Amino acid sequence: MNHNPVFLALDLPRLDSAEALARKVAGHIGGIKLGLEFFCAHGHHGVHELHKLGLPIFLDLKLHDIPNTVAAAMQAIHVLEPAIVTVHAAGGRAMMEDAKAAAGENTKVVAVTVLTSLDDDDLTAIGVKADPAEQALRLADLAHSAGLDGIVCSGHEVGAIHKQWKDGYFVVPGLRPAEGGNGDQKRIVTPRQARDAGASVLVIGRPISRAEDPLAAAKAIEATL
Numbered sequence: 001m002n003h004n005p006v007f008l009a010l011d012l013p014r015l016d017s018a019e020a021l022a023r024k025v026a027g028h029i030g031g032i033k034l035g036l037e038f039f040c041a042h043g044h045h046g047v048h049e050l051h052k053l054g055l056p057i058f059l060d061l062k063l064h065d066i067p068n069t070v071a072a073a074m075q076a077i078h079v080l081e082p083a084i085v086t087v088h089a090a091g092g093r094a095m096m097e098d099a100k101a102a103a104g105e106n107t108k109v110v111a112v113t114v115l116t117s118l119d120d121d122d123l124t125a126i127g128v129k130a131d132p133a134e135q136a137l138r139l140a141d142l143a144h145s146a147g148l149d150g151i152v153c154s155g156h157e158v159g160a161i162h163k164q165w166k167d168g169y170f171v172v173p174g175l176r177p178a179e180g181g182n183g184d185q186k187r188i189v190t191p192r193q194a195r196d197a198g199a200s201v202l203v204i205g206r207p208i209s210r211a212e213d214p215l216a217a218a219k220a221i222e223a224t225l
C-alpha cells in the first residue's frame with residue numbers, strides 16, 4: 001500500500017472550520033497535525049473531536065522546559081494517544097530522555113532541530129555560530145543518542161541527517177509546491193524533494209488550508225509524490 005506521508009497542519013482558530021477542512025481532504029492525507037494554535041484554543045476536547053476522523057494525530061506541542069516538567073506534560077497527553085509528539089532538541093539530552101521515557105509506547109517522540117523559519121542571520125542573532133545545516137545535524141545526533149525516534153528539520157538538511165541515522169523518523173515542514181508564496185518560512189523545498197531526500201512525514205499547512213480549493217490542492221500534492 002502506498003502510505004500517504006502528508007500530515008495536514010490544522011492551524012486554524014475555529015474548531016468547526018478545522019474539522020470541516022480535515023473531513024474534506026481526509027482521503028488525500030495520511031494524518032493530522034495539531035499544533036500550538038489548535039491546542040491552546042481547543043485542548044483535549046479538540047483533539048478528541050479530530051480523533052473521530054480515524055487518522056493518526058501528530059501533537060506538535062514543541063515541549064521545551066526542565067526534564068521533570070516535560071515528562072509530566074508527556075504523561076498528561078497519554079490519554080490523547082498521539083502518534084507523534086514534538087519536543088525541542090535544544091532542551092538537552094536529559095529532557096529528551098525523560099520525554100521519551102514518559103511517552104506512550106505507540107507514540108513517536110521527535111525533536112525539533114532548527115525551525116524552518118530561521119536562517120543563518122537568525123541563528124547568529126541567538127548566539128549560534130553554526131549554520132542551519134550544521135546545527136540541525138548536531139541536534140539530530142543529540143536526539144539520536146537520547147533515544148528519540150527522530151527529528152524535525154527542513155528539506156535542506158534531511159538528506160544528510162538520513163545518511164547518518166538510517167532508521168530515524170524524519171518530519172519535514174517548510175514545504176511549498178512549485179507555485180505559491182513562502183509566508184514566514186525561510187528554508188523551503190517542494191513536498192517531492194523532501195520525500196526523495198528521506199522524509200518520513202511531510203507537514204503541510206497553508207498550501208492546503210489557505211488554497212481556494214483545499215481538496216484540489218491536497219490531490220495535486222498527492223499526485224506529485
Ligand SMILES: O=C(O)c1cc(=O)[nH]c(=O)n1[C@@H]1O[C@H](COP(=O)(O)O)[C@@H](O)[C@H]1O
Pocket residue numbers: 009011035060086112114115116117152153173174175183185203204205206207
Ligand atoms: O514542528 C513543526 O511541525 C514545525 C517545525 C518547523 O521547523 N517549522 C514548521 O513550520 N513547523 C510546523 O509546520 C507547519 C507548517 O505550516 P505551513 O507553513 O502553513 O505549511 C506549522 O504548523 C508549523 O508549526
